[in-house]
Each structure stands twice: as C-alpha cells, then as structure tokens.
Amino acid sequence: MTPRTTEQFEQMRSESKSKIMAAALELFTKQGFDTTPISMISKKAGVSTGLMYNYFSSKDQLLEEMIHEALEMSKKGLAEISEIDDPFVQIERFVNKTIYGMRKRQTIFMSKLILLIQVKPNPSPEMVLLLKEYNLNAYNTLENIFEKMELENPELEARLLTAILSGFRLQYFLFKNDFQFDEMYELVMERYTDI
Amino acid sequence: MTPRTTEQFEQMRSESKSKIMAAALELFTKQGFDTTPISMISKKAGVSTGLMYNYFSSKDQLLEEMIHEALEMSKKGLAEISEIDDPFVQIERFVNKTIYGMRKRQTIFMSKLILLIQVKPNPSPEMVLLLKEYNLNAYNTLENIFEKMELENPELEARLLTAILSGFRLQYFLFKNDFQFDEMYELVMERYTDI
Amino acid sequence: MTPRTTEQFEQMRSESKSKIMAAALELFTKQGFDTTPISMISKKAGVSTGLMYNYFSSKDQLLEEMIHEALEMSKKGLAEISEIDDPFVQIERFVNKTIYGMRKRQTIFMSKLILLIQVKPNPSPEMVLLLKEYNLNAYNTLENIFEKMELENPELEARLLTAILSGFRLQYFLFKNDFQFDEMYELVMERYTDI
Amino acid sequence: MTPRTTEQFEQMRSESKSKIMAAALELFTKQGFDTTPISMISKKAGVSTGLMYNYFSSKDQLLEEMIHEALEMSKKGLAEISEIDDPFVQIERFVNKTIYGMRKRQTIFMSKLILLIQVKPNPSPEMVLLLKEYNLNAYNTLENIFEKMELENPELEARLLTAILSGFRLQYFLFKNDFQFDEMYELVMERYTDI
DNA sequence: CATGAATGAGATTTCATTCAT
DNA sequence: AATGAATGAAATCTCATTCAT
16 A cells, blocks of 8 residues: 555665566556567566566566565555554544555556456466455454454454445546545545544 | 248347357456457357357457446346335345345356456447446436435445445455355445434 | 440349449459458349359459450450551541540459459469450451551551550559540550651 | 677668568569468568568568669669760660560569559558659659650650550560560660661 | 358467577 | 567458358
C-alpha cells in the first residue's frame, strides 16, 4: 500500500535489473502481460533484449518477482499501520491511504498487477500462495484493530472492509475521475466512528 | 438435390455459434483471453478453426459479443428484482442471489469475463461503454430501492453495496470454498434490516 | 478490341454462368486475381459460392475461360477491320478504336486481364499459346493492311504499331485522365497519312 | 564476451537485408507478388522466416522498398544519358540500352516488378506517386533531347518513344527469344536519324 | 441446378528465447 | 554484464473447395 519504491529498488543489487522491473511494471499494468513484448520492456528500460535473461529466467519469472515485490511493499504499509496505537487512527489512516492512494500511479500499477493474477491463466501455485498469505496478513492486521475497537465480529469486519475497498478499486478503474473519493471515504468511515 | 431451407440453415448457424461461444466462455474464464488460441476453442467446440470466422469477424469481436450476452443476462436479473414491491425483499433477494450465486459455474464465467475487460489492455471503447452502462443501470436499480427504504444517501448506498459484493467476488475467487457465504450474507444484510 | 459483350454473353447457355463471368471480369480487373475471393464474385453475381463449381472446375479455370472470351472478342474486332477495303480507313479505324476505346470500362477490363497473364505466376501453357496466337493474328491483320499501303516493311510496321498502342495503354493506366488522347492519336496517324 | 561493435552489427544487417531483397526480387518477378509466400523468400535467402520482419514491417513494405530501389537504378541510367552532349548520340544510347538491355536478367526483374504495380490491386499511393514521378523524369530527359534535335513536338515525341519501348518490352515478355532485337532497334532509330 | 455451412491447408505476422561476440 | 541479430514455434486469419441437402 505504501509506495516506497525508490528505496526498495535502490536496494537491489543491479541498476539494470531495477530498470527492467520498473519498465515492466509500467507496461504490464498499462497494457497487460501477454500483450507486452520483452523487446518493449527492454527498450523502455534502455537495455538490450538479451540482458533480461541475465536477471530473469523467463518472462513469467519476471512477473512472479514483480508480484513478490509488490506484496512486500504492501506488507510494509500494513506494518506501519500496526505500529499506531489508537485503533480509530489506525483505521482512519488505512482507509484514507487506500482510497486516496488509488489514484496514485504506483498504486494503480500494483493493484492492477494483483488483479492480473486473479484472472491469469494457470497462475503458479506459488503466486496464489503469496497472494493468499498477503490477504490473510491484511485480514489479521485489520482484525486486531477491530478487536481493539471492540467490534462484535472482528474477523468478518476485516473481510468486509477489505471487500469494500477492493470493490471501490474496481469502480475507480471503470469510472476513473468520476469516482467520488470524498463521499466514499466518509461513507466507509461512518461505520467505525458512528456513535 | 433440393437445397436446405432458410430455416434449416438458420438452425445450423445458431447451433454452431452457440457451440463456439460456450467453448470460448469456458476457456476464456479458465485460461484468459490472450492465452486461449482459436484452435483450442474450435477443438473444444468440435468445429473447424476457420468456422469461427463465419460467425465472428475476429477473436476480439467474439469476446465483445460474449460480454454483451453476459451483461444482458445480468440485466434480466436486475429487471426481475425491480418488479418486486417491498424494498427489503428486493434487497434481500438481490444480495442473496449475488452472494450464493457466486458459486454457480455460469456466474463464475460471466463475472470473470467482466473482470477480464477491466484488466484488459486497450479494451475497445464499445466494451467499456457497455460495462459502464450496465453498472449505471445496476446503481439506478439499487438507488430506487434505497430511496423506498428511505436511507439517507441512496446513491452512495448503491455504490457501497455494489463495491461490497464485487469485493466479495474477488475474495471468493481467491479463497474458493473457504469463503464464508452465510456469514458474509448476514453481515451485509445487517446494514439494511438493522432496527 | 470491339466490345460486343452483351451479345456474346447472351449466347452463353446459362444465365448464371454469364453472371459469374461478368462479376469476375469486373473484380479481377479492379482488384487483381489473387486478391479476389470466389465468395466476392458469387456475391456480386448474386449466386451461391458453390454454384461456381458447376460451371468451372476451379478459380484458375474461370480465369482461363475469361481470357479466351476476351481474345475471341478482340478477334471479332480485328475481323471487322479486315472487311474494310481502303487500308487508310482500316488503319484509321483501328487506331481510333484502340486509343479512344482505352477509356471504355469494358476495354480496360479486357486489357488489364491480358496484362494480368503476362505477369501471372506460371501461366498455363495454353494461355500463353492463346495469347501468342492472338498477337500473331493481330500482326497479320496489320501486316496485310501495311502491304496494301505499300510500306517498306509491313511485318515490322505491324509490330511497331502494336507496341505503340500497348505502350500507350500502360501510360493511360498510370496517368488516367491526364493522358492526351487527341494528341496521341494525331501523332500515331501522322506516320501513315504523311505525304 | 565483448558485444559486437556497431560496425559489425551494421554489416550483419546489411548483408541479411540484401539477401532477402535479392531473393524476393527473383521470386516476385518469376512468380508474382501474391503467389510468393514469405517462407519461400526466406528459404531462398537462407534465413529464417521471422527475420524478414526485422527489416521490413510487412510484405507490402518489402515490395515498396524494392520498387524504390529499381526506380533509383533507372534514374541513374537516365542521368548518365543526360550528361552526353550530342542529342543523336543520347537517343542512340538510350534506345540501345533499353532494347538490348531487355534481355538482362536484372532488367527483366526490374521491369516486371514495375509492371507488377500497374496491375496490382490497390497499389499504395506512395508507389503510384513514385512511379509517376519516375515516368515524368524520363519524359523530361527525352523532351530535352528532342528539343535539342529540334523536333516539332518534343513532349509528344518523348511520350511516343516511351510507349514504343515499353510496348516492345511486353512483346519481348511474350515472345522471348523470337523478339527481333536488331530489326526493332533499326526501326525505332529510323525516326530520329532519318534525313 | 442451386445453396451456403463447413473444412483445413496455408499465409502473414509476432515474439520469447538463444547465442556469438 | 551486455548486445542485438537470428531463430522458429505458434497465433490469427483467409479462402478455395467440398458436400449434404
């Protein structure tokens, strides 16, 4: 959720590798995985086509590594939320970041990427596992918050909020700038601050 | 000697077309659009590869026609709901149908298909329009119901419910049978029956 | 050279056959042989695709028959010229008909068709023979005329005039309406009336 | 280990491109454009099928580039003629080159190629323009010569000579070795040396 | 005679991947 | 670590031809 990409990528050993991944991220999310040729990625990254195979064994493996990266980044975002004490602030921060973050380039990339796997043909079991694990992690984080808030059924509440936010994301993808950020934010928060 | 009658030809055409569309539906949703070759569709449909082009001018156009059909079906479902008088029954029926219907083979196909376009690279403007139109139609239906229920902000409520349900669908795709249908149903309905 | 098509075609046994040939003539000359599908011919002719194979064993054979037809027609034109007594009138009539006839739809068709074989891949030996025979026939007719006119070398004169006129046809194809009919006509005739 | 230098790559590219164009020239002129598959070209050129698309964006574009090259060569021939002083020598050289050059393999290819476009269905506007431009260029060159020779109507004379020569080419294509080169040469030159 | 749905071979084109340097 | 020419399998699409009626 929290895009701290620059730092992330800079930690990578090779400059070229990070350039390739950055180019691929942008292209895959803008044009789709199957419809983006390697040659286009390498061109955008400013390296040769063959070089990709020094870092990734195949196009599929490149995607897998990107997914991994994206989920790691999102986990960091969750971890940040966890460190806050007040559960109301936590939830406020989480919802805020998620909804208003939807229009951020980086976030769009990430979430499209994640959507991508869900409709991907035969996603590798590892990827599905990664994704499930990430979701469960998110559920747990939210569950803990809702427990502190003493909501009746923290587990279900976690699933509900997750559903709402990913549903909103789909709406945003379809309606783009017609999506009513403020209203949606208020509507969601109402449930937790209502008294 | 005598040529077939117009009716006979019509019959043949409609049968072949259906076979092709059914095969494509299953394959596209299982394996994705770009990763399903025409040859695989025709093989599954039990016809020759070239025949597809008697009915659809391209693979893209085949998809478009499938989306169209899927949305028509969904619209019918909405129309049925509209005819009910009691708004609580309406909403109950709608949520019930949507949540418990998620497991249905046909529904899975359709909704994956629709998800497909949202992630599709360069979806044709016609498809996007179709999809937007369908969504607005759904919003309106729900808005009317919420008005009758005298909720504070019917429009936003419509968007919220839509978001929740499509969010659940994503969860279902990921967690399959671990998805807790009954609990989710109760959780959603609570918002409307709560007194 | 003389288009007496209508009569010609009406002599054919079957109405459908003539419709097919007429449609093919127009399409082949407008769009080329390889780039005109049978289906397009039959559509234009208003008959079914399969019907073509009642009359012609293949697409190639259809072309062959058309060439034959075209050459027959041209021969008739030559025969008409032969019947005239005065050689000056003969040549005048021949050149006039050829040059001013170039813009006639029917003639354009015919001559493009004939050009077509000369660039056609592996034209059947029969077609080449037909074409040679026709050319020799034309040479002979002109040769006879030039003999009567007491030109020095009637045979070569015949080849020269033929070359000029087919060269003009190429110019006409390229420059269309910018081709100067009157000037060209005068220029050619000068050679024979010059005294 | 060290990548090839730019020059090495340039060398490789230019060699491959030449091989492809040479093979295409021979095949297109022998068998026609539509009836020569890419696979046949690449086989003859001794390269893989896909390689063609590294150098030409399509089969049509390959043809276009070949036409361009052919016309450039012809233009060079015209330029050489232009540099001669004596108009009688100029015309002698031009006619000689054209008539006796007709037998040359290379020339046959080129002129069939050019004929090809004139009969080609929907030739690209660029190609037609190229061809027109080339013809006008040839007309001008001849016109200048005829002016120096003080012929009555230099422009028409240019068109006439062009027509004769292209007409002869057609005759040569049909009659091959039966074409009477010497006689035709004399016959044409008579017009200009005739005192 | 006539129909047009169906076939399937073959054409063009794309692109992940390899490899010599 | 890097280059990009070359490969060739595979995808989409076209169309002459067949055939049941």
